[in-house]
Amino acid sequence: MSDTIFALSSGQGRAGVAVVRLSGEAVCDVFAQLCGKLPADRRATLLPLRDPDDGSLIDKGLCLYFAAPRSFTGEDMGELQVHGGRAVLARLLDVLSRIKGLRPAEAGDFTRRAFLNGKLDLVEVEALGDVIEADTQAQLKLAQRLATGSLSDRAGRWRKELVAAMSLLEAAIDFSDEADVMTDGSLGIRSQVMSVASEIEAVLDDRGRGERLRDGVTVAIAGPPNAGKSTLLNLLARRDAAIVSPLPGTTRDLIEVQLDLGGVPVTLVDMAGLREAADEIEAIGVARARERMARSDLVLWLEPAMCDQSQAVPGQKVLRVATKVDLEAKRNDREIAISALTGEGLPELLERLVEEVRKLAGAEENILITRARQRIALRDCAEELRRVSSGIADDGEEAAAELQAEHLRRALGALGRLVGSVDVEEVLDEIFASFCIGK
Numbered sequence: 370m371s372d373t374i375f376a377l378s379s380g381q382g383r384a385g386v387a388v389v390r391l392s393g394e395a396v397c398d399v400f401a402q403l404c405g406k407l408p409a410d411r412r413a414t415l416l417p418l419r420d421p422d423d424g425s426l427i428d429k430g431l432c433l434y435f436a437a438p439r440s441f442t443g444e445d446m447g448e449l450q451v452h453g454g455r456a457v458l459a460r461l462l463d464v465l466s467r468i469k470g471l472r473p474a475e476a477g478d479f480t481r482r483a484f485l486n487g488k489l490d491l492v493e494v495e496a497l498g499d500v501i502e503a504d505t506q507a508q509l510k511l512a513q514r515l516a517t518g519s520l521s522d523r524a525g526r527w528r529k530e531l532v533a534a535m536s537l538l539e540a541a542i543d544f545s546d547e548a549d550v551m552t553d554g555s556l557g558i559r560s561q562v563m564s565v566a567s568e569i570e571a572v573l574d575d576r577g578r579g580e581r582l583r584d585g586v587t588v589a590i591a592g593p594p595n596a597g598k599s600t601l602l603n604l605l606a607r608r609d610a611a612i613v614s615p616l617p618g619t620t621r622d623l624i625e626v627q628l629d630l631g632g633v634p635v636t637l638v639d640m641a642g643l644r645e646a647a648d649e650i651e652a653i654g655v656a657r658a659r660e661r662m663a664r665s666d667l668v669l670w671l672e673p674a675m676c677d678q679s680q681a682v683p684g685q686k687v688l689r690v691a692t693k694v695d696l697e698a699k700r701n702d703r704e705i706a707i708s709a710l711t712g713e714g715l716p717e718l719l720e721r722l723v724e725e726v727r728k729l730a731g732a733e734e735n736i737l738i739t740r741a742r743q744r745i746a747l748r749d750c751a752e753e754l755r756r757v758s759s760g761i762a763d764d765g766e767e768a769a770a771e772l773q774a775e776h777l778r779r780a781l782g783a784l785g786r787l788v789g790s791v792d793v794e795e796v797l798d799e800i801f802a803s804f805c806i807g808k
């Protein structure tokens with residue numbers, strides 16, 4: 370890591386101000402060459418930036434220096450805030466690339482250094498990525514909570530308690546011929562381990578809502594042909610994403626629209642009408658619709674109000690909606706009745722939809738897990754802990770105690786994987802590759 374990295378950290382394209390960041394040993398040298406001096410640590414200083422080859426002015430800009438280790442990466446860092454014109458940036462980046470020891474940063478390079486220098490753990494790295502990626506307010510709130518360490522802090526506390534249990538267990542193994550130590554130790558270990566296992570299981574018991582908030586909730590709009598599905602999708606999306614036609618069987622493939630409903634990212638999918646297909650192409654559409662419906666988080670099942678109620682609907686959670694109530698107000702037991710023509714019932718439908726997707730995504734709750742990687746590590750940890758506690762024998766046999774120590778060690782290993790302190794080489798590239806250059 371002896372090379373010094375640099376990148377345009379603000380967005381691409383012309384802008385009022387652009388930020389170029391640097392990290393590494395050569396930062397002081399860069400300031401000396403470009404500005405003729407080093408700005409005071411953590412003090413914004415307006416300085417001219419010059420090409421070291423011929424002394425010509427590149428731009429005048431605000432310069433910041435963060436001395437190691439008090440910086441985002443933990444290394445010496447520099448920040449150059451210059452005018453965000455294309456020519457200014459092209460010139461500045463070219464000059465930087467000609468300075469010895471400097472290279473352009475790759476995606477996630479700065480954050481990778483912050484991780485390797487212990488400034489962030491892996492959960493915080495992932496959350497930081499999510500802060501940058503967040504499209505909706507609820508996603509942002511969750512990412513910020515995790516970025517400020519709400520899961521990392523818990524993991525740290527669990528680790529401490531398990532290390533304490535481990536030392537008790539080791540004492541029990543060392544003094545196994547003294548029965549008192551063993552019995553007291555076993556009891557203490559068991560309750561400590563059980564309580565950590567229960568806490569982790571409580572965090573795991575979230576029905577995947579954090580992942581859903583991060584990745585988005587899928588809502589399928591389904592029902593018989595001509596029920597008004599495409600019309601509703603267009604109303605919700607406020608644009609003509611689906612072809613609306615009075616002929617049954619128009620929507621042959623799946624049409625998806627992305628929406629922000631109450632802070633939750635939602636993919637609305639318009640399904641081909643579920644009926645006996647008239648031709649082969651329609652049959653494919655119907656088969657896809659059924660498959661997608663089964664995978665959706667919520668199905669809005671639409672049927673014209675005058676239809677008799679109705680077939681069983683596939684899908685995990687179904688909201689039955691009667692459509693075209695302007696024609697005939699027969700509602701059966703459907704929960705909501707709408708008319709796309711008059712607008713009746715649409716505000717209620719929207720309100721209900723927001724309520725349901727917020728519930729599905731746990732937008733109101735204290736969710737802590739947002740990725741499968743985190744879930745696997747925590748599940749492994751809890752499983753090992755259950756093995757520890759079920760295996761602790763009251764008579765305190767030494768062999769049994771050693772087996773328990775092994776389970777406890779594995780549980781600690783799983784916690785280590787969660788925060789990235791052990792065994793993470795293979796996931797690092799994948800995680801950092803999803804970052805922008807300059808972060």
Ligand code: GDP
Binds near residue numbers: 596710
């Ligand atoms: P889909 O096959 O379920 O997607 O149905 P469409 O959205 O294509 O609608 C079928 C027909 O019903 C179209 O002619 C729509 O204009 C009409 N339609 C949709 N919603 C309403 C409604 O609320 N009232 C009335 N009167 N007609 C509607």
